[in-house]
Amino acid sequence: MTYLIGVDRDNTLVEDKGYLGSEDNWKEHVKILPGVIEGLKILKGLDAKIIVASNQSGIARELYTAKRAEDVCNEITRMLKKDKIILDGWYFSVFVDATYAEHAGIKDRKWIKNDGMRKPGTGMLKLGAKENGLDWTRLVENGKVFFIGDKDEDMLTGINAGGHSVYVPSKITRKEHKLKVKALKKKYSERIYIAKDFVDACRWIEKKIENL
Numbered sequence: 001m002t003y004l005i006g007v008d009r010d011n012t013l014v015e016d017k018g019y020l021g022s023e024d025n026w027k028e029h030v031k032i033l034p035g036v037i038e039g040l041k042i043l044k045g046l047d048a049k050i051i052v053a054s055n056q057s058g059i060a061r062e063l064y065t066a067k068r069a070e071d072v073c074n075e076i077t078r079m080l081k082k083d084k085i086i087l088d089g090w091y092f093s094v095f096v097d098a099t100y101a102e103h104a105g106i107k108d109r110k111w112i113k114n115d116g117m118r119k120p121g122t123g124m125l126k127l128g129a130k131e132n133g134l135d136w137t138r139l140v141e142n143g144k145v146f147f148i149g150d151k152d153e154d155m156l157t158g159i160n161a162g163g164h165s166v167y168v169p170s171k172i173t174r175k176e177h178k179l180k181v182k183a184l185k186k187k188y189s190e191r192i193y194i195a196k197d198f199v200d201a202c203r204w205i206e207k208k209i210e211n212l
């Protein structure tokens, strides 16, 4: 049975110094991180659908539009294509919950909605499964979901999907996130792997799939 592998976008696939897409010259800032091409090639060799799932709170913060978030995804898609890498879906969350809105100072109610898309919710993965003809319930029941990312919310996304998560350290990820990832690793020791880098993360998934 085909696996589903979700990958975070910002500071996992591409460099993001904060709200990528918010500047007029955003295209100049889109940089694919080291090891990403090599790692994605490993994943592409597996019986798996690979999708990108990204929280884009910058939309609710009105730092950029949903159209801009899509443009950034399209630009990364174009860059990956140069290396013949085509992924199976690109998703980003638009809405935030009331708690997040309060913390971020988001006033406009139109951005507040619990639609389950924002990570650690599994909505984006579920949609990615559906659009790739995969049975979400079976994926979850059989532990056939993986998630790669640089924050605790990424780790919880894989856990909430009944699967495994892989942490890829990023130079930019804040200390609070790193500490939260460590705590999650203690709690879910068998289901979270702390990788050295993106390639290591992909190799670990490859091995795990061989042995599952």
Ligand SMILES: [Mg+2]
Residues within 6 Å of the ligand: 008, 009, 010, 011, 012, 149, 150, 151
């Ligand atoms: Mg990230």
